[in-house]
Amino acid sequence: MSYVVARMAKYKSGQLSGIYNHNERVFKNHSNKDIDPSKSHLNYELTNRDQSQNYSKQIKEHIDENRLSTRGIRKDAVLCNEWIITSDKAFFEEMNSEQTRVFFETAKDFFADKYGEANIAYAMVHLDEKTPHMHLGLVPMQDGKLSSKALFGNKDKLRAIQDELPKYLNDHGFDLKRGEIDSKKKHLGTAEFKEKQRLLEKTDKMIAEKNSNINVANKQLDELQSHIETKKQTLSKLEDKEGETVGILEQYGKEIQELAEFKNQKQTLEKFQFHELKKDNLVKHTIDGKLKIDKATFDKLYSTTRQAMSENANLRRDLSVVKSENNDLSRQLLRYRESGAENLKLTQENKQLQDKVKKLEEQIKFLRKQASIWKEKAKEFMPKAVYKETVSLISTINPVGLAKMAIRQVKKMVDNNS
Structure with missing residues (x-):
């Protein structure tokens, strides 16, 4: 009533x-x-x-x-x-x-x-x-x-x-x-009462502006969270790829070493075979000083040499492929490091947004305190029914409550990103 x-x-x-x-x-x-x-x-x-x-x-x-x-x-x-x-x-x-x-x-x-x-x-x-x-x-x-x-x-x-x-x-x-x-309530003059109303409306407007700033920060955090998730997935793939690449590099390193050892062995073997040929008198000097070898020995030596040349060509091709793959893996590792630097930058931006949200939260706390002071003053000069209706309306709108809820959601996302 x-x-x-x-x-x-x-x-x-x-x-x-x-x-x-x-x-x-x-x-x-x-x-x-x-x-x-x-x-x-x-x-x-x-x-x-x-x-x-x-x-x-x-x-x-x-x-x-x-x-x-x-x-x-x-x-x-x-x-x-x-x-x-x-x-x-x-x-x-x-x-x-x-x-x-x-x-x-x-x-x-x-x-x-x-x-x-x-x-x-x-x-x-x-x-x-x-x-x-x-x-x-x-x-x-x-x-x-x-x-x-x-x-x-x-x-x-x-x-x-x-x-x-x-x-x-x-x-x-x-x-x-x-x-x-x-009633002990003080009846304010018209001008003073209207000034109190003006201050309350100004406070409500400031709270609404802070809520808007929180919404903007919340949106920025959402975008940053999405960006970070994408980067995390990319980094995870790169980490998997890095492990795979390191394994491949190690394997290629072993193969290169084995090929090098095989080449040395091949060269040693060839020298040894030729030496053995001379030792067994399979290669002889003619009267004019030239070397002479029988046909069977020549065919065997020719076959061995041709096989060695073929294997050597294959080894060169394998070595070229290994070097190319090694370069690709090096570039991937470079991109991985660049992604790590970008992730560090995103982490810094996340920290800045955390600071911004903290400041907004402090401002909301201050505005809430102002609104609370106004309510105490209003209780002294407003009729009880009008005061209850005003408080009820403010409680329904509850911009401070909405601001706190938005801040809790923002903090939750920030904590998840930390």
Whole structure:
């Protein structure tokens, strides 16, 4: 259930012009940023006063006409007690424009019945701000005397209004209740209250921006994670290939060594065979000094030499292939080392993103602390129902909670990458 909000302010002679300018929207530029000038034409006055006449002249004329004393009015006398009547935004959202007008007329009737219709100087309803409200100006005249103290000078008189107004509205069909009795909450002035609201909105905006930064960082981490996974797979394949390559190189090294040894053996064998040929007198000198060999020995030697030349050609080809493969493996190892350097770079980028997320987390923690401080302050000056509804709305949105969840997810991915 919504609460009735009824706050009173006392105005002296020098303050009436400013109140008139504000209520009647005399100026186009307003210090109150909640005013939407495009909706000011929706505002209306519930009395039949001449709206072109300022409050100061109107109220002083009324006092002069109804005051019995001929003595002059003190300069510091309260000439008008202004009541601001409203409720929470949810209350008005359930009503159409006609029902809203009836609500404010009923509230005006309460003060007219209690203090006299003639003493109501103005009853201006504002619909061009966030929440509809009425400024009701009451001239504190009673029995021909001007005395704000006599009408509203103690807590009992003000408490009576806070008790009676909700009952009066309930009797006329409006489901509202009074605020807390003897509440210690501080009622802020309009400017101070709006400044608190502005700070809260600014904090919410900053939290949203930080959430956006976290989302960007989260996306970057996702991309980095994907890139790292790809590199890990590539490195794994290269590591497997490296093991295979090392094995092949070792095998080729053994084969090259064996081929070299075989070549030496072949050369030794050839020398040994020729030596044996001479030793066995299979090769003889002719009269003219030339070497002579029989046909069978020549055929055997020719066959052996041809076979050795063929094997030697094959060995050269094998050696060329081994060298080519060895070069390919060397290039692969070079690429592997380059991939290792790139992986190190990715690890450094990952660390930088970790630092960035940590900073964002600290900023979110600071903003959350600001929001918490605002809630404690708001609890002091906002009606309980309005405060609960605001806290409930903030809890539903919970940008800090969303930010913490995003940070936990980012940290989880960063930990997996570490």
